[in-house]
Amino acid sequence: MHVLLNCTFLWFFEILMMSCHHHKSAMNITFIIQSFIILTIPVLPHLVVIICKKTHNKNLFSVSQQTHTHTHKMSQQEQKIIDLQALITVAIEQTKKSYCPYSNYPVGCAVLCPDGKIFGGSNIENASYGLTICAERSALAAATSLGYRSFDAIVVATKDGGSCCGNCRQFIREFIAADSVAPIVMVKSDRTITKEFVMETLLPNSFGPENLNIPQPTQKLE
Numbered sequence: 466m467h468v469l470l471n472c473t474f475l476w477f478f479e480i481l482m483m484s485c486h487h488h489k490s491a492m493n494i495t496f497i498i499q500s501f502i503i504l505t506i507p508v509l510p511h512l513v514v515i516i517c518k519k520t521h522n523k524n525l526f527s528v529s530q531q532t533h534t535h536t537h538k539m540s541q542q543e544q545k546i547i548d549l550q551a552l553i554t555v556a557i558e559q560t561k562k563s564y565c566p567y568s569n570y571p572v573g574c575a576v577l578c579p580d581g582k583i584f585g586g587s588n589i590e591n592a593s594y595g596l597t598i599c600a601e602r603s604a605l606a607a608a609t610s611l612g613y614r615s616f617d618a619i620v621v622a623t624k625d626g627g628s629c630c631g632n633c634r635q636f637i638r639e640f641i642a643a644d645s646v647a648p649i650v651m652v653k654s655d656r657t658i659t660k661e662f663v664m665e666t667l668l669p670n671s672f673g674p675e676n677l678n679i680p681q682p683t684q685k686l687e
């Protein structure tokens with residue numbers, strides 16, 4: 466405000482001087498500059514607000530760009546996970562190959578490998594009962610025998626959508642990290658999903674390779 470008053474005073478002084486026609490050309494330039502300053506000062510706050518808003522919007526834009534990228538990454542992950550229908554088909558097909566003369570409880574399983582390959586397995590019972598192999602372990606054994614060491618999804622199919630046994634939960638944990646978001650899904654023979662887990666809900670506070678200082682296996686062996 467002090468500056469404004471000073472400038473205004475000079476402005477009026479120069480108008481006075483110009484009216485006396487002394488040093489006309491030099492005074493004209495100073496007069497134009499000072500007029501510009503005096504006329505600009507009142508609108509300066511508005512200019513500052515406009516510039517700030519533009520900068521703020523620019524920041525908002527870059528944040529939304531980041532969000533967009535993040536969403537894009539999330540959707541790619543979802544797309545990778547989402548092909549559950551193919552897994553459900555394989556798991557249900559595997560129930561038809563089950564060998565279960567004792568329990569008459571067919572189980573099929575499908576596991577999804579990081580490269581998109583799907584392996585199936587069925588429960589294989591034994592007259593000694595104790596040697597019975599569950600469908601989950603059959604499928605995981607088939608895949609790991611070919612070098613796979615991690616899985617993106619598991620589907621288990623039974624007639625009533627029953628859940629994994631405790632043994633299989635621990636077996637799955639060997640190849641799926643405790644904090645993995647890979648879905649582990651139970652379905653009925655009509656394809657209805659009855660239960661959906663991730664590793665932490667399938668086997669909370671689990672014991673795993675890292676407890677024995679072994680890194681979670683991830684790389685496929687060639």
Ligand SMILES: [Zn+2]
Nearest residue numbers: 599630632633
């Ligand atoms: Zn089992």
